[in-house]
Amino acid sequence: MKNVRIIPAKPKENKKLKVAAYCRVSTSGSEQLRSLEIQISAYTKMIKSHPNWIFVGVYYDIESGLRRSGRKSLDKLLKKAAKGKIDYIITKSISRVSRDTLEILKITRFLRERGINMHFENEKLDSIEADKEFEITLRGMLAQDESRNISENIKWGIQRKFEKGEILTKYKNFMGYTCVDGEIVIVPEQAEVVRKIFDLYLQGLTLGQIKDYLEAQGIKTVTGKEIWDTKTIQRMLTNEKYKGDTMFQKTFTEDFMTGKKSKNIGQRNKYYVKDSHAAIVSAEIYDKVQEEMAKRARLVTSEDGTVEISGSKYNGKYFLGNLLVCGDCGASYRRRTERGKVVWRCATRIEKGKDACPHSPTMDEGWIQDVLAEAVCENGGYDEGIIRNKVARIQIYNLYTMISYKNGEQTKICF
Template sequence: MGYRCENDKWIIVQEEADIVKKIYQLYLDGSTLQQIKEYLEGKQIKTATGKEIWATAVIQKIFKNEKYKGDSMLEKTYTEDFIIGRKSKNVGQRGRYYVTNSHPAIISTEVFDRVQEEMNRRVRLVYKEDGTVVPSTRKYNGKYLLGNLLVCGNCGASYRRRTERGKVVWRCATRIEKGKDRCADSSTLNEEWIKTVLGETVCENGNYDEEIVRNRVEKILIFNEYLEICCKNDDKISIKLTKNKLG
């Protein structure tokens, strides 16, 4: 959204660019992803693909896309199999190249960076029953590595390990302690599934290796529709959540 490509050059589409600017402004003014979604749908603003319903994951990607400040990260994906044309996310398997001022910017670098800081700040917050917001008091979990990485993207609480109906799952601490109503959008994760995901996206051999994950992953944010693996080298990997992947 906001650009079209002509003769290998990125051209700003002003009407769409104004929508992108409004989305950034709403977030910095204090709106949540859900509130921005409701605003866009209420104004009958369609997505870049013409959909009337916005996903919060799409809004989140707009905030994280460096192209809106005029820069480009090259080689985000690579062709793993040339015969069938299968592509994979590049999380260290190949070189990546960051190009500044590669095309006209829609968002200033200052505004873009402020949004990144605000996203990180909100992750460290916990929303209490009386409506106040306080810093998260996440405690170090020496027994389980995932207990130090999994963070609820909605309320900022850490995730806790539980065994339910013979399955090991991870669930938002706010939801466990205060009920579903206090964090209705948090997803419960199946432990085997999240380890498989980390093995495929972070570990070079495709198998879950706790030491590799410990060295490469800073945190994992869990939202209603997707999770985001935040690596220590500043790479971010988004994984869509479906019912068969949840606990």
């Protein structure tokens, strides 16, 4: 018979466990913050009072449970666990860790592979036990479905508010406005900045030039920054709220799980409410800015005859680009240098070819300036300031040019 010697298993060392707790609340509301404070205090006391536990800390986040992004404390907790600095984690429930079924499964498996247990108090479940994975997953699915129902209910409620024209008054970092007791009110100092931006644009300044002006004057953004972004200025100039109206549902959330927002270009209803709050600029000034933006856009005529915006945008440093329009196709004129000479040509003809706009003439810049000096500036020399104040548009036809003034009058100049 073979000689077999049994080597007894070594009993586990009765060493103390390094224990941490994890808490989460969805919002920074007073009630939720109070709940968070109570949880942190309770877990700290619980862990410190246990004779075989070493208190590592209480980690907490104030974020949605649907997404990991933004939950820095959870990430920090898991990284610490991966380095062997945590043996045991206590949390109130599965939904506190995550409301994403796949995410909770990843987290529990990540911990189990490293011999770390996460104890869910409400469910009385331990992630270290492999046979409990199905139950944890099932509970996670229920938490996810609960979030979906909550999201649908919130959407329904907001939709009803839109239909009734009720205004959402939780404005944050909105230049010119703030909320007081549920009402949208004007912030006078900021409102002056808004009016100045609209005024500068109508004076002919580009977005870049307005940015330079604001920074040179030491005017700060609504968040207190000294550097302005031209995209921010553009959004301000196109925001209907500044004329006292409100457009609802400009964007919508595609998926409650990812929280991804998309621009509403017809996928959902939109709701426009006039005179929803006090205006900072008049409707007339706001509409003039929109008209000016349309003029500055580079327009070309497509094959079916409709006018469309081309890929290249208007270069604001050329003043005449605001005024010159092809009388045949409606496209703007563009500045070019040909054989050392500065000329203006129809954008449709440049992009689509002569067949797309066969009758638009090429205009010499010097000739245009001489005509404007005589017709608009009354022989006082070419003055962009005078022309900007008087002229609304200059249409270029095959045999003549039509100058349209802001007062409604017109002057025909034959070639």
